[in-house]
Amino acid sequence: MDFDLNEDQSLLRDSVERLAADLYPSLESRQARLKAPLGFPEEGWAAFAELGVTGLPFSEDEGGLSGGPVETMLIMEAVGRNLVVEPLFASLVLGATALRLGGSAAQKEKILPGVIDGSLRLTLAHTERQSRYDLHDVATTARRSGQNFVLSGAKSVVPNADAAGLMVVSARVSGERRDPRGIGLFLVPTDAAGVAIEAYPTQDGGRAAEVSFSDVTLPADSALGDPEGGLPLLERVVEHGIAALAAEAVGSMDALHKLTVEYLKTRNQFGVSVGSFQALQHRAVDMLIQLEQARSMALYAAMMVEAEDPAARAAALAAVKVQINKACRFVGQEAVQLHGGIGMTLEYLGAHHFKRLAMIEYQLGDTAHHLRRITQSENGLLAA
Structure with missing residues (x-):
């Protein structure tokens, strides 16, 4: 199976990463953006709309970019890596998915222009x-x-x-x-x-x-x-939400792991960098293993979220959420412990990644909830 991105996907990833990095060059800039009345400045949202992100999931005939789960995954990784506060998850993923999958032609004709140009959020x-x-x-x-x-x-x-x-x-x-x-x-x-x-x-x-x-x-x-008969549609929307959260978590864990490794290299104790201690190296590697497992599950979510079999799709996304939840907790807690006291201070970027990962663990279902769903599934492989 080919996991390489095509040219359009690579261009989208690079463009969104560049925009997110420009909007969030530092923790101080993020904290300043949070002071806007809605929790984010309108010009940031307008920048994502101008890039075409707000129209990503809709077809080109509807004025969108015809993006799918992989494209959404790439955007949400950038959201997580840069701790973006613009409501892309609420509007681009949850609201837009409901409209895309359940909206009539008349509803889409009326609503989509505003959603795509960014003037209407969902x-x-x-x-x-x-x-x-x-x-x-x-x-x-x-x-x-x-x-x-x-x-x-x-x-x-x-x-x-x-x-x-x-x-x-x-x-x-x-x-x-x-x-x-x-x-x-x-x-x-x-x-x-x-x-x-x-x-x-x-x-x-x-x-x-x-x-x-x-x-x-x-x-x-x-x-x-x-x-x-709207429950199946609601379930589909939440499944897309889980896939998006998985990608966001991967982006955030990736950034937090890099922060942790860099800190271990620069923090000195007993005259040497603490990164030279083998026990701490092992813990950093354990963080990387959890991150890479989560990355694999995010890719699995992108592949399965549009699967035609509802039972297989539901079981797969429940399994994704279980593994992502575990990875969020492990990577977040290890990062705080390896940083020491600074890892919990709000003046340090790592603490904000830790808080976001802690929230993702409980958003759209905690570990116990999704483990119950897996054990109740008719899919024998996942139920085992």
Whole structure:
């Protein structure tokens, strides 16, 4: 199997890496960008849009770049390596995937121009306080009212909701709270009457929000696909999210490993660099092994996220998340220990990579959750 990038993919990788490095040349520049009202400056988002990143997953006929999972992987690695705070994960991955896979021709015609040129940002609102990682646990309701739907309920930890113009919201049209049937995905403008957004910064430098819906009236064409059969689409969106997080984690772990090795080479103790101690060399190598295993899993995720077999795809992405979670914890903790006290100070870049890796470990499912999914899978190889 050929793992080499083609010319277009190499050009995309180099362009995005160069832009991210220009926007984030230092920790101080990142901290300054976080002070913007939305947690990132608009000119940074505009720069990614000008590069074509915001239109990546859409076809050329729709005005996009016809990018696939490999292209998304390359972008998200750059996001992780440079600790980018622009909401590419929320809009480019979660929101855009829902629209790409579930949107009608009319919906795409109306929404895509703004998404592609960067004037409209998307996000996904699916987590509820009682649901943890169970996508089918939906208490938010969308009751039918004539030709419309009336949305009521609340969503938690919605990424970059205050920066989005449109949310993809999961809501129950019929059935009980944990029924897999009866769930729809709806396009909800963030400025619609009855929508309240309480935004806050997250520990890793991002932003999220608690969002409530009080009798929000939505037209019938706001539903993505079948309004009572939206769970498979939501699962597909989360699978793409896991693949993107895997790539972001690889980028962040790669940067953190390089920081750690450089520190070991320059930190002196007992008259020599601590990197000359064999025990510390072994630990740095263990970090590298975990990083390379994670890199392999990110490639596996990019290959499997578009697989036609839903069961095989779900089991594969669950396995990816388990290995990525373990690698995030191991590499992050080893980096802090090998750095000593400086590894935990907010004035040091490595600490911010550690915080982002810690958040990725729990985003879209922790290790225990995905291990349960694997053991419940009908795929014997993965279940073993």
